[in-house]
Amino acid sequence: MEPHFPYVPPKDDFDRVLSRRVNPQPERDALGDMWMVHPQRWEHPDPVAIDLIHDLYDAEVMSIDAQLQVLFSELGKRGFLRNTIAVITADHGEELAEHGAVGHGRTLYNEVIRIPLLLLVPDQPQRVDVSELVSEVDIAPTVLDLGGMRSPAPFEGRSLRVAMGRARKWDLVIDFLSRLLRRDKDPAPTAYSELLTLPWDGSVPQHVRSVVLGSHKLIVDALGKYHTYDLVADPQETSPQDQEASDRFALEHALQLCSRCVARNVSPPRTAVPDEPTRERMRALGYGN
Numbered sequence: 001m002e003p004h005f006p007y008v009p010p011k012d013d014f015d016r017v018l019s020r021r022v023n024p025q026p027e028r029d030a031l032g033d034m035w036m037v038h039p040q041r042w043e044h045p046d047p048v049a050i051d052l053i054h055d056l057y058d059a060e061v062m063s064i065d066a067q068l069q070v071l072f073s074e075l076g077k078r079g080f081l082r083n084t085i086a087v088i089t090a091d092h093g094e095e096l097a098e099h100g101a102v103g104h105g106r107t108l109y110n111e112v113i114r115i116p117l118l119l120l121v122p123d124q125p126q127r128v129d130v131s132e133l134v135s136e137v138d139i140a141p142t143v144l145d146l147g148g149m150r151s152p153a154p155f156e157g158r159s160l161r162v163a164m165g166r167a168r169k170w171d172l173v174i175d176f177l178s179r180l181l182r183r184d185k186d187p188a189p190t191a192y193s194e195l196l197t198l199p200w201d202g203s204v205p206q207h208v209r210s211v212v213l214g215s216h217k218l219i220v221d222a223l224g225k226y227h228t229y230d231l232v233a234d235p236q237e238t239s240p241q242d243q244e245a246s247d248r249f250a251l252e253h254a255l256q257l258c259s260r261c262v263a264r265n266v267s268p269p270r271t272a273v274p275d276e277p278t279r280e281r282m283r284a285l286g287y288g289n
Contacts (some may be wrong), residue, residue: 004062009059086120108210
């Protein structure tokens with residue numbers, strides 16, 4: 001939760017980040033002003049405020065990175081990691097004025113939905129980078145597969161064992177056959193995201209859902225309008241494009257498949273008042289009063 005608003009990094013980390021600036025004084029002056037006098041500068045940042053927000057966020061990331069190093073060093077000393085699968089990820093990223101806003105929960109641009117995913121696996125002698133498209137729904141199937149267990153039927157994701165270079169006997173054959181058989185049915189792999197209107201939040205998200213298929217991405221806004229992007233030519237998602245008919249069809253097909261899958265697994269709605277232990281856990285995560 002450290003790289004999360006409110007951005008309050010340790011002073012030493014913040015000073016280290018500021019030391020990269022030729023003249024950090026404007027940011028130091030802006031810090032007190034934004035917290036105490038003009039809080040609207042967080043929502044509508046001017047150039048100095050944008051620099052400050054970036055540096056605060058960098059310092060937050062630097063802080064959690066250092067603490068993770070301490071944690072895993074101690075776990076290693078105790079032999080805990082010899083038989084442990086560890087996963088480091090996040091529930092969302094953060095928009096830092098790339099598209100005019102700060103925070104999360106309103107858009108589905110890549111700065112919000114493209115997040116870290118690191119797996120530490122026993123007996124993995126070297127780092128392996130997975131370049132193909134993956135999603136958080138793949139985490140549970142991967143952990144179960146690495147632990148020798150089969151995923152339950154309702155799971156939507158896929159194991160990343162093969163992509164991680166840890167293929168077992170017949171894994172590559174099964175993976176090839178499954179890709180071949182689903183070629184005309186399922187445009188996998190895809191990454192699906194959606195935003196919900198929360199009952200305690202009166203704001204309406206700018207985006208509703210998105211799907212990434214290969215290097216193309218489709219975003220559906222709150223008015224139902226489609227916006228498509230070529231993530232290779234336009235990684236910052238600044239210029240929506242008119243895709244070729246075949247690309248657009250594949251994106252819309254993937255979006256429909258993902259939406260149906262999510263809708264199938266929605267639990268019946270119910271209203272309940274959380275008990276105090278639940279409220280306390282929510283407060284610890286930064287939610288609720």
